[in-house]
Amino acid sequence: KYEKYSEPENTVHCRSQIIFSIVLRSPKFNSTKKYGVVLLVLSAEYERSEREEIRNSWASNKESNTLKTGDSLVIFLVGRSFELDEEASTYGDLLQADIKETYRNLVYKLEVGYRWLNKNVKFDYVAKIDSDTVVHIDRLYNLLEYID
Incomplete structure (x- = not known):
């Protein structure tokens, strides 16, 4: 259940293997499409107003042509909460990990997000x-296209 590993200072940490595979809720997206850029927004369950503000500003179709055309995708990564059902069904942009919302768990929540994205x-x-x-999504998209 736990994997022990040592860091250079000889401190020992335990990391649960199961924590990386539990997703409570997945966002809606086109699984056949290849997106140019996916923006994984780290958010806490209690930051609903911040998510709403993001949806109405820089992550709106009105502000981003690449969102409008489906070349980019915005996903909010949140931890464990039972108060997100309405928001998830309304917007379909929440990726919910079965991880308690704490500062120390941010790295694990992010690991769940990256693994889920890579797989799905x-x-x-x-x-x-x-x-x-x-974020100015179109500029980021154009910069990444230019670098590539």
């Missing part, structure tokens, strides 16, 4: 975004 979504790039960050 076709994409060229993924960007991890914090919920207090503003």
Whole structure:
């Protein structure tokens, strides 16, 4: 159940193997499409107003042509909560990990998000975004296309 490993300072940590495979809720997306960039927005379950603001601003079809054309995808990564049913069914953009929302669990929540994306979504790039960050999706998309 647990894997022990040592860090250079000889401190021993335990990491649950099962934590990486439990997703409580998956977002709606086109599984046959390959997205140019997926924006994985790290959010806490209690940050509903922040998610709403993001949906109405930089992550809206009005503000982003690549969202409108389906070349990019925004997914909010949240932890365990039973109060997200209405929001999830309304927007279909929540990826919910079965992980308690704590600062120390952020790395595990992110690991769940990356593994789920890698297994379920076709994409060229993924960007991890914090919920207090503003992104110009089209510029990011164009920059990544230019670099590629």
